[in-house]
Amino acid sequence: MPHRVKGVVARAKGAPVSIETVVVPDPGPGEALVQVQACGVCHTDLHYREGGINDDFPFLLGHEAAGVVEAVGDGVTDVAPGDYVILNWRAVCGQCRSCRRGRPWYCFNTHNAKQRMTLEDGTELSPALGIGAFIEKTLVAAGQCTKVNPETPPTVGGLLGCGVMAGLGAAMNTGNVQRGDSVAVIGCGGVGNAAVAGAILAGATTVIGVDVDDRKLAWARDFGATHVVNSRGTDAVEAIRELTGGFGADVVIDAVGRPETYEQAFYARDLAGTVVLVGVPTPDMRIDLPLIDVFGRGGSLESSWYGDCLPSRDFPVLIDLYLQGRLDLDRFVSETIALDQVEAAFDKMHSGEVLRSVVVL
Ligand SMILES: NC(=O)c1ccc[n+]([C@@H]2O[C@H](COP(=O)([O-])OP(=O)(O)OC[C@H]3O[C@@H](n4cnc5c(N)ncnc54)[C@H](O)[C@@H]3O)[C@@H](O)[C@H]2O)c1
Ligand SMILES: [Zn+2]
Numbered sequence: 001m002p003h004r005v006k007g008v009v010a011r012a013k014g015a016p017v018s019i020e021t022v023v024v025p026d027p028g029p030g031e032a033l034v035q036v037q038a039c040g041v042c043h044t045d046l047h048y049r050e051g052g053i054n055d056d057f058p059f060l061l062g063h064e065a066a067g068v069v070e071a072v073g074d075g076v077t078d079v080a081p082g083d084y085v086i087l088n089w090r091a092v093c094g095q096c097r098s099c100r101r102g103r104p105w106y107c108f109n110t111h112n113a114k115q116r117m118t119l120e121d122g123t124e125l126s127p128a129l130g131i132g133a134f135i136e137k138t139l140v141a142a143g144q145c146t147k148v149n150p151e152t153p154p155t156v157g158g159l160l161g162c163g164v165m166a167g168l169g170a171a172m173n174t175g176n177v178q179r180g181d182s183v184a185v186i187g188c189g190g191v192g193n194a195a196v197a198g199a200i201l202a203g204a205t206t207v208i209g210v211d212v213d214d215r216k217l218a219w220a221r222d223f224g225a226t227h228v229v230n231s232r233g234t235d236a237v238e239a240i241r242e243l244t245g246g247f248g249a250d251v252v253i254d255a256v257g258r259p260e261t262y263e264q265a266f267y268a269r270d271l272a273g274t275v276v277l278v279g280v281p282t283p284d285m286r287i288d289l290p291l292i293d294v295f296g297r298g299g300s301l302e303s304s305w306y307g308d309c310l311p312s313r314d315f316p317v318l319i320d321l322y323l324q325g326r327l328d329l330d331r332f333v334s335e336t337i338a339l340d341q342v343e344a345a346f347d348k349m350h351s352g353e354v355l356r357s358v359v360v361l
């Protein structure tokens with residue numbers, strides 16, 4: 001019997017989201033039905049609503065979620081009803097050319113539930129990042145469910161499902177920050193501040209937060225940034241160079257994803273340093289750099305998909321660090337809200353009032 005539950009849907013480009021009745025099928029082979037307990041509001045949800053990801057409207061938004069498995073389909077052995085899980089949007093296949101080379105975090109063939117959730121009139125919904133979790137129950141591929149210690153409050157567990165993992169991983173996995181490194185993070189929203197936290201956890205000794213909003217910079221300080229720069233009035237590249245002995249940082253993380261911030265990241269790193277792009281650009285954006293500088297500055301220009309995380313490896317470890325008091329995830333939760341407050345949360349995100357609004361179901 002399909003389930004009829006309330007979910008947050010973006011029907012058309014730029015239009016406010018609405019609460020709709022969604023029909024959720026029972027799990028088929030390889031699928032799991034998850035009772036969502038909490039789901040964070042991520043900038044990527046807003047990108048979807050604005051048509052910045054693709055045009056497959058209507059979208060079922062929400063993708064930073066934790067909850068409890070209610071039912072599983074045939075052939076599912078890794079999770080069972082009653083398991084407490086964080087949902088991930090990169091269920092690795094184990095078969096593709098990247099998985100076979102031992103690099104499953106790049107899996108080129110990640111998968112989602114095969115059956116579609118629909119509106120009552122049968123219109124198929126596109127779930128954000130293959131999840132769709134601003135809803136009481138969602139249908140995902142079983143591989144999208146990662147079991148973690150159930151002592152974790154769902155409000156913080158869910159955050160690891162996307163933005164916070166992306167930021168932590170941008171520093172710890174993609175940027176491979178080492179003890180004693182200098183790191184600059186451009187854009188100190190949920191993702192950027194997670195990158196600040198990840199850089200600290202990895203042993204960086206100089207961590208510079210850059211943003212155009214002083215509130216975000218104050219939060220960056222709370223997460224352990226040793227220096228902050230408001231780039232509205234100050235040249236970010238010069239400021240980062242000044243704070244790193246005139247050289248630039250070993251690793252610069254762009255957690256905004258715009259041509260101007262990428263260019264700042266490119267020039268604010270030391271010779272042979274690393275740039276990590278974790279902010280998501282829109283399809284119209286272009287970058288123009290002198291090729292001689294790409295060559296002459298050396299190092300590596302990396303993109304970070306989901307913090308290059310392997311959910312089965314990284315989620316349980318990060319949750320253990322949280323439960324031991326070594327990774328402050330509670331600090332990311334600015335407010336908890338109800339399902340019908342997602343649109344208001346987008347406004348607060350836009351005006352910079354929150355790091356994360358988390359929908360509690
Ligand atoms: N790569 C991934 O896997 C992944 C995962 C999740 C989110 N993201 C992306 O990461 C980005 C950040 O997400 P978020 O949830 O932290 O968003 P957010 O809105 O909370 O944070 C963005 C921050 O950037 C700042 N900012 C904007 N323009 C700036 C500029 N020119 N210079 C410096 N700072 C500037 C804002 O003040 C804000 O603090 C988004 O593009 C999102 O889509 C990527
Ligand atoms: Zn694969």
Ligand SMILES: [Zn+2]
Pocket residue numbers: 042043044045063064162163
């Ligand atoms: Zn996200």
